[in-house]
Amino acid sequence: MNAATPSFSPLYQQIKALLVQGLQSGEWQPGQAIPSETELASRYRVSQGTVRKAIDEMAADNLLVRRQGKGTFVATHAEQRTQYRFLRLVPDTATRSPLQRRLLDCKRQRAPADVARALELRAGEAAVQVRRLLLAPDESAAGGPAQPVVLDDLWLPGLPFKGLTLERMENWRGPLYRLFEAEFSVHMVRAEEKLRAVAAAADDAALLGVAPGTPLLSVERLSFTYGDKPVELRRGLYLTQAHHYRNTLM
Amino acid sequence: MNAATPSFSPLYQQIKALLVQGLQSGEWQPGQAIPSETELASRYRVSQGTVRKAIDEMAADNLLVRRQGKGTFVATHAEQRTQYRFLRLVPDTATRSPLQRRLLDCKRQRAPADVARALELRAGEAAVQVRRLLLAPDESAAGGPAQPVVLDDLWLPGLPFKGLTLERMENWRGPLYRLFEAEFSVHMVRAEEKLRAVAAAADDAALLGVAPGTPLLSVERLSFTYGDKPVELRRGLYLTQAHHYRNTLM
DNA sequence: CAGTGGTCTAGACCACTAG
DNA sequence: TAGTGGTCTAGACCACTGA
Numbered sequence: 150m151n152a153a154t155p156s157f158s159p160l161y162q163q164i165k166a167l168l169v170q171g172l173q174s175g176e177w178q179p180g181q182a183i184p185s186e187t188e189l190a191s192r193y194r195v196s197q198g199t200v201r202k203a204i205d206e207m208a209a210d211n212l213l214v215r216r217q218g219k220g221t222f223v224a225t226h227a228e229q230r231t232q233y234r235f236l237r238l239v240p241d242t243a244t245r246s247p248l249q250r251r252l253l254d255c256k257r258q259r260a261p262a263d264v265a266r267a268l269e270l271r272a273g274e275a276a277v278q279v280r281r282l283l284l285a286p287d288e289s290a291a292g293g294p295a296q297p298v299v300l301d302d303l304w305l306p307g308l309p310f311k312g313l314t315l316e317r318m319e320n321w322r323g324p325l326y327r328l329f330e331a332e333f334s335v336h337m338v339r340a341e342e343k344l345r346a347v348a349a350a351a352d353d354a355a356l357l358g359v360a361p362g363t364p365l366l367s368v369e370r371l372s373f374t375y376g377d378k379p380v381e382l383r384r385g386l387y388l389t390q391a392h393h394y395r396n397t398l399m
Numbered sequence: 400m401n402a403a404t405p406s407f408s409p410l411y412q413q414i415k416a417l418l419v420q421g422l423q424s425g426e427w428q429p430g431q432a433i434p435s436e437t438e439l440a441s442r443y444r445v446s447q448g449t450v451r452k453a454i455d456e457m458a459a460d461n462l463l464v465r466r467q468g469k470g471t472f473v474a475t476h477a478e479q480r481t482q483y484r485f486l487r488l489v490p491d492t493a494t495r496s497p498l499q500r501r502l503l504d505c506k507r508q509r510a511p512a513d514v515a516r517a518l519e520l521r522a523g524e525a526a527v528q529v530r531r532l533l534l535a536p537d538e539s540a541a542g543g544p545a546q547p548v549v550l551d552d553l554w555l556p557g558l559p560f561k562g563l564t565l566e567r568m569e570n571w572r573g574p575l576y577r578l579f580e581a582e583f584s585v586h587m588v589r590a591e592e593k594l595r596a597v598a599a600a601a602d603d604a605a606l607l608g609v610a611p612g613t614p615l616l617s618v619e620r621l622s623f624t625y626g627d628k629p630v631e632l633r634r635g636l637y638l639t640q641a642h643h644y645r646n647t648l649m
Numbered sequence: 650c651a652g653t654g655g656t657c658t659a660g661a662c663c664a665c666t667a668g
Numbered sequence: 669t670a671g672t673g674g675t676c677t678a679g680a681c682c683a684c685t686g687a
Binding site for chain 1: 674675676677678683684685686
């Protein structure tokens with residue numbers, strides 16, 4: 150055991166590192182079950198309790214999901230429960246209804262300097278830019294047109310996302326992060342967001358259907374996959390007239 | 400053991416409930432050590448491992464802080480590390496320097512309906528309202544005047560905060576939440592925030608030293624103490640010209 | 650029913666802190 | 669050195685799932 154992972158750390162941390170490696174290498178895919186605790190214990194020659202502690206931490210990190218009686222599964226963005234795990238915008242009233250997606254653009258180009266820095270790309274390396282709107286279905290009885298609430302600007306590293314096209318996204322049912330996971334083997338694990346209040350520029354205002362100068366919530370998100378590797382930079386403008394960004398502090 | 404807590408649940412959950420009760424009742428004060436794991440194990444007639452699991456969860460909830468070799472301590476807002484545990488506003492550049500506080504007002508009055516509802520007070524019950532500014536020290540070499548960055552409006556239930564005055568807050572060194580904890584036995588455990596982008600009203604703009612209509616980040620925070628009891632409603636307006644609200648999604 | 654994760658125990662030993 | 673939390677083990681039994 151120690152031969153495989155020479156640096157000193159508690160056994161369960163070493164097990165955790167091995168398991169994360171398994172996720173990173175794609176040995177176990179999102180949604181699939183990993184081996185049982187007893188199986189892993191005998192494989193790594195440690196007690197079940199040690200494996201358990203490693204898995205406990207990974208479950209707390211949202212890398213794995215435990216299901217009593219069934220097994221332990223690799224976390225995925227496919228489940229209802231985590232459908233919008235990273236989207237903190239919720240309607241002020243009523244329950245959260247699914248948002249419509251309207252893709253505006255998808256093009257490959259050289260990454261601007263700031264994007265390259267955030268995604269740890271070499272200057273001028275290829276990147277994919279995606280622009281899209283999220284729209285809230287009209288809640289009134291009349292059933293009017295859907296109201297735009299989010300204007301997103303995504304930047305993805307070109308290499309892992311080779312073959313990402315507008316059509317592929319348009320034909321996809323379900324969360325974008327599920328597409329990334331299923332088709333490009335990129336699973337988003339965590340993200341850092343920076344929020345600001347800004348005034349809507351003319352073009353953004355037009356897309357969101359509001360007056361220029363309307364206060365918007367600017368959300369810059371940097372998403373990471375296994376091993377704290379940044380794989381998405383997203384700039385969003387949220388309309389907070391009838392929605393708000395919800396956060397829990399602990 | 401089961402006699403004391405008749406409802407069925409895992410043993411360690413029952414222990415956890417008992418420990419939370421101890422915090423709630425003030426048996427152990429913030430900053431103080433609770434009894435050792437072995438002591439608690441023998442007191443509650445369970446194994447040390449069971450106590451350990453209860454404490455593990457409470458540490459994860461930020462109710463307790465473990466210090467190897469020293470003991471387990473009741474979490475407090477006094478520590479440097481958690482000085483601004485609930486304030487997510489950080490400067491865009493440089494490190495986070497301590498903010499100045501300028502108290503504007505503190506008065507006792509009947510709680511408005513919305514405040515009463517949030518704080519679970521009876522209609523018209525007494526409440527304390529506090530208004531204050533947070534100012535960032537000028538970073539430039541010149542060392543100009545401090546720049547207001549946060550305008551806060553706090554509402555506290557009148558009963559537990561009997562005796563809270565402007566002087567008492569002005570003479571207090573350190574975080575407000577530490578004052579609440581030390582003088583009023585109210586420890587904030589967690590909070591829910593709702594964020595919006597708004598345009599600055601004339602009076603708010605004047606206090607923050609910006610033009611009316613400037614986009615501001617509106618942060619409505621409801622804070623809870625032990626047992627999910629709401630004890631503070633806070634409405635903040637954040638200037639996000641040189642600062643941003645930082646959030647981590649997991 | 651067998652197989653999975655979940656709880657609980659008892660005991661050994663390690664790592665850190667402070668007198 | 670004594671006392672604390674941290675790790676690791678081995679084994680028993682419970683609770684849940686699905687064939």
